[in-house]
Amino acid sequence: MREVTSAVLLVGVAMLACACSSSDSGGEERDAGTEPDTSGSTPDFQVQPTELYSGYDEEHVFHIPFAAYGAGTDLKATVADTSVASIEPTTFQGDPSDTGKWYMLTVKKAGKTKVTVTSGGKTKEVSVNVVGYDKNRYAAGEARYNSADGSQPPCAECHSKKDGPDHSPYKLAPIPDNQVKLIITTGILDGFPIKDVQQNHRWTPNDEQLAGLVTYLRALPPRGFSGTP
Ligand code: HEC
Structure with a gap:
């Protein structure tokens, strides 16, 4: 990326x-691909992208990946409305230098929700927009x-x-x-x-x-x- x-x-x-x-x-x-600033000794905790878009047509599988950077081992990600999307940790193999901890959302229905991502007492939000097709x-x-x-x-x-x-x-x-x-x-x-x-x-x-x-x-x-x- x-x-x-x-x-x-x-x-x-x-x-x-x-x-x-x-x-x-x-x-x-x-937002995707904006390189997180990891120059300091403790990189900032951030998520990318922060706005996610997908769709749903009730027949095909729609996935949305995103990553957290600079997170500790206490990293947690929760979807507010699990009727819109479910979430699983995953591994990104496309770029060996990528330091992100990746998640994959699986769309369940059209709608909007958000993912709350926490680590080290800090909270980031990702908005999820699923259009009905x-x-x-x-x-x-x-x-x-x-x-x-x-x-x-x-x-x-x-x-x-x-x-x-x-x-x-x-x-x-x-x-x-x-x-x-x-x-x-x-x-x-x-x-x-x-x-x-x-x-x-x-x-x-x-x-x-x-x-x-x-x-x-x-x-x-x-x-x-x-x-x-
Ligand atoms: C002649 C080769 C060619 C054809 C045919 C072609 N594309 Fe592309 N497409 C490219 C190239 C090259 C890029 C730019 C990749 C880059 O710079 O990252 C691109 C980029 C894209 C992107 C943006 C991806 C991104 O990085 O966000 C989309 C979406 C896309 N194409 C869709 C289509 C669709 C839909 C069609 C058919 C209607 C199509 N392309 C036909 C060569 C092609």
């Missing part, structure tokens, strides 16, 4: 240096994901390659649905255009396909966790 973000930031700095127009259209900043959405997204649309390639052509760019809930958990849609249709990621890809990543799915793609991506197994690709 951190290396990717640093790379993105470097690309960003390079682009500003070349005086390309900076884009405000990228929207909100993302129509049952038919997933199929339209899956179909577009795996097949070309006119001159536009299947998403799978790049993303399902070995080590292809990750857009599983590991990446998308801190990004609300409307922002995920904008990444797909504008190619703007973290405020900067996705470079060197066909059509500059400005895909034009119809509304049904776009809603379906968000559903499909939210239902992917988060990358980097045991038992998931």
Whole structure:
């Protein structure tokens, strides 16, 4: 998570240096990947991301990972409304340098809740936002994901390659649905255009396909966790 973000930031700095127009259209900043400050002897206790987004369609499994950094052995995480999501500790294997203690939420129904995370007498909160998705959405997204649309390639052509760019809930958990849609249709990621890809990543799915793609991506197994690709 951190290396990717640093790379993105470097690309960003390079682009500003070349005086390309900076884009405000990228929207909100993302929390994921903001590196916790571990320079001091006792790193600050924090959770990342602090805002989580997912969906639920009553048919597929939706997972949301998040991590606590700088926590002691007394670390505890509790979901306020367990009818919205359940929580299990998990292990992140995607980055050996990551020091987080990871949790995996499993969505149970649409709604909002929060996770209270405590360690060393300190408390952090994570808000959980689960949008209700129509049952038919997933199929339209899956179909577009795996097949070309006119001159536009299947998403799978790049993303399902070995080590292809990750857009599983590991990446998308801190990004609300409307922002995920904008990444797909504008190619703007973290405020900067996705470079060197066909059509500059400005895909034009119809509304049904776009809603379906968000559903499909939210239902992917988060990358980097045991038992998931
Ligand atoms: C030609 C290759 C290619 C195709 C086809 C493609 N993508 Fe991407 N996608 C990329 C690249 C490259 C990135 C940027 C990865 C990065 O910089 O971290 C990206 C990023 C993303 C992200 C943001 C992930 C993040 O880090 O938050 C999403 C979401 C996404 N793509 C969805 C899609 C969807 C949906 C489709 C099909 C409609 C699609 N992509 C088709 C190459 C592609």
